[in-house]
Amino acid sequence: MPAPRPSALALSQRYALGLVGARRGPIGEQLGRSTGGSLEFEDRRAWRVGDDVRRIDWRALGRTDQVLVRLYRDEIAPRVELVLDGSSSMATDPDKAQLAVDLAALLALAAQGAGLQAALLVASERPESIPIDRFLAHGIEFDARTSLSREVETLLRPGALRIAISDFFVRAELGARLRSLAARAGGLACVQVLSTFDSDPASGDALRLTDAETREGLDLVVDAAARKRYLQRLARLNRELADECSRLAATQLSLVAVGDLEAQCSARLVPTGVLVPR
Numbered sequence: 001m002p003a004p005r006p007s008a009l010a011l012s013q014r015y016a017l018g019l020v021g022a023r024r025g026p027i028g029e030q031l032g033r034s035t036g037g038s039l040e041f042e043d044r045r046a047w048r049v050g051d052d053v054r055r056i057d058w059r060a061l062g063r064t065d066q067v068l069v070r071l072y073r074d075e076i077a078p079r080v081e082l083v084l085d086g087s088s089s090m091a092t093d094p095d096k097a098q099l100a101v102d103l104a105a106l107l108a109l110a111a112q113g114a115g116l117q118a119a120l121l122v123a124s125e126r127p128e129s130i131p132i133d134r135f136l137a138h139g140i141e142f143d144a145r146t147s148l149s150r151e152v153e154t155l156l157r158p159g160a161l162r163i164a165i166s167d168f169f170v171r172a173e174l175g176a177r178l179r180s181l182a183a184r185a186g187g188l189a190c191v192q193v194l195s196t197f198d199s200d201p202a203s204g205d206a207l208r209l210t211d212a213e214t215r216e217g218l219d220l221v222v223d224a225a226a227r228k229r230y231l232q233r234l235a236r237l238n239r240e241l242a243d244e245c246s247r248l249a250a251t252q253l254s255l256v257a258v259g260d261l262e263a264q265c266s267a268r269l270v271p272t273g274v275l276v277p278r
Contacts, residue, residue, distance in 0.1 A: 001138065001139050001140065001141045002091075002094070002097045002098050002100075002101045002139045002140075003101065003136075003137065003138055003139030004101050004102050004104070004105035004106075004135070004136055004139060005098070005102055007102075007260065007261065007262070008102035008103075008105050008106050008261050009105060009106075009109065009136065011106050011261060011262060011265060012105075012106055012109030012110050012113060013278070014277065014278055015106070015110050015265060015269075015270075015275040015276065015277060015278060016110050016113050016114050016275065016276050016277075016278050017080065017107065017110040017111045017113070017114045017116065017274075017275065017276075018270075018273045018274055018275050018276035019161060019163070019187060019189055019251060019273065019274060020080075020114060020116065020161060020187075044057055044060060044068040044069065044070055045068065045069060046066065046067065046068060046069075047067040047068060047069050048069075051069050052069075055069040055070050056068070056069055056070075057069065057070050078115065078116050078117055079116065079117045079118075079119060079157060079159070079160040079161070080107075080108075080111040080116050080117070080118050080119070080160065080161045080162075080163065081119050081121055081155075081156060081157070081160045081161070081162045081163070082104050082107055082108055082111075082118065082119065082120045082121065082163050082165065083121050083123055083148075083152055083156075083162055083163065083164045083165065083166075083181065084100065084101075084104050084120060084121065084122050084123065084140065084165050084166075085100070085123050085142075085144075085147055085148045085164070085165060085166035085167065086122040086123055086124035086127075086140060086141075086142055086143070086144040086149070087123075087124070087142060087144040087145065087146060087147040087148070087149070087166075087169075088142055088143055088144065088145065089142075089147055089167055089169050090142040090166070090167060090193070091142035091143075092195060092197075092198075093195035093196070093197060093198075093257065095195060095196075095257035095258070096167075096193060096194065096195035096198070096257040097142055098257070099193050099255060099257040099261065099264075100142075100165055100193045101135075101139045101140065102261050103165055103191065103193065103255070103261065103264075104120060104135070104165055105135065105136055106261065106265075106275075107163055107165075107274075107275075108120060108132050108135070108136075109132075110275060112132070113278075116161075118132055119132075119160075120132055120135050121152050121155045121156070122140055122144075122152070123144070123148050123149045123150075123151070123152035123164075123166075124143075124144030124146070124149050124151070124152070125144055125145065125146060125149055125151055126151070127149065127151045127152040127154060127155050129155050146171070147166065147167065147168070147169050147170045147171065148164065148166045148168065148170055148177055150177060150180055153180055153181075156181075156184075156185075158184040158185075159184065159185070159186045160185060160186055161185065161186045161187045161188075161189075162181055162182075162185045162186075162187070162188050162189070163188075163189045163190075163191060163274075164178075164181055164188070164189070164190050164191065165191050165193060166190075166191075166192065166193070167192060167193055167194055167198060168190070168192050168237065168241050169237070174237070174240050174241060174244065175240065175244045178190065178241075178244045178245070178248060178250070179244070179248065182248045182250060187250070187251075188245075188248055188250035188251070189250060189251040189252070189274060190241065190245055190250055190251070190252045190253075191252075191253055191254075191255065191274070192238075192241065192252075192253070192254040192255065193255050193257065194254065194255070194256050194257065195256070195257050196256060196257065196258055198234075198256075199234075199256045200231075201222055201227055201230060202222065202227075238254065251272060251273060251274060253268050253269070253272045253274065254268075255268055
């Protein structure tokens, strides 16, 4: 069971979470992209059956003879939800599992340092909300059979900023899973964590592969043709991930478990805006 390393915790003194905006609203802390129930006026649209009559803009009706309703800016609750993939595929390589827990710990502490409530949600068949202090001390076991299991959606709260940490090796439709995570969120970031083998397997090795989730085995020689096919599939997955994140206006980046987390911060997390230096 990998636990966050002290070096990862120390980085939280140098970085703050950079995904939250600087604007603040009259009720919540951060303003969202969707229209909802906050007090800040956003726009008007034509009245539709089912609309709350209390939102009718009577002044606009008097001026234009059009029945319009007022729309308001939805506000993000001061909460950051770290959705950590609890599947076995996250622990196929010790460095991959360590990077995942180190990253989750750093982001949780960076969120708390920004004055936000941080929640760690483990995506598995039996999803769990783990107290941050317990996670920092003991880490988690990556033993779920489904990557980024959608059962975690039962723990999500509307308006929260969500950061998904996963390899995104999802057997079902990836787009549907990401849209579910983005639904009613104040924002979404997808951080892909890969091992060096995940990102670039060496050819020439004879391997006994075991599916981390189904436990099915396969003997395989990673020749040039097999490596090429794998890299093509990985490229398709990453294009789908990038395209869906673009449609959802979500931040997306990929990390390979090589080097230390401090190097990942300066090379990837800061340039993409996930973290900002204090």
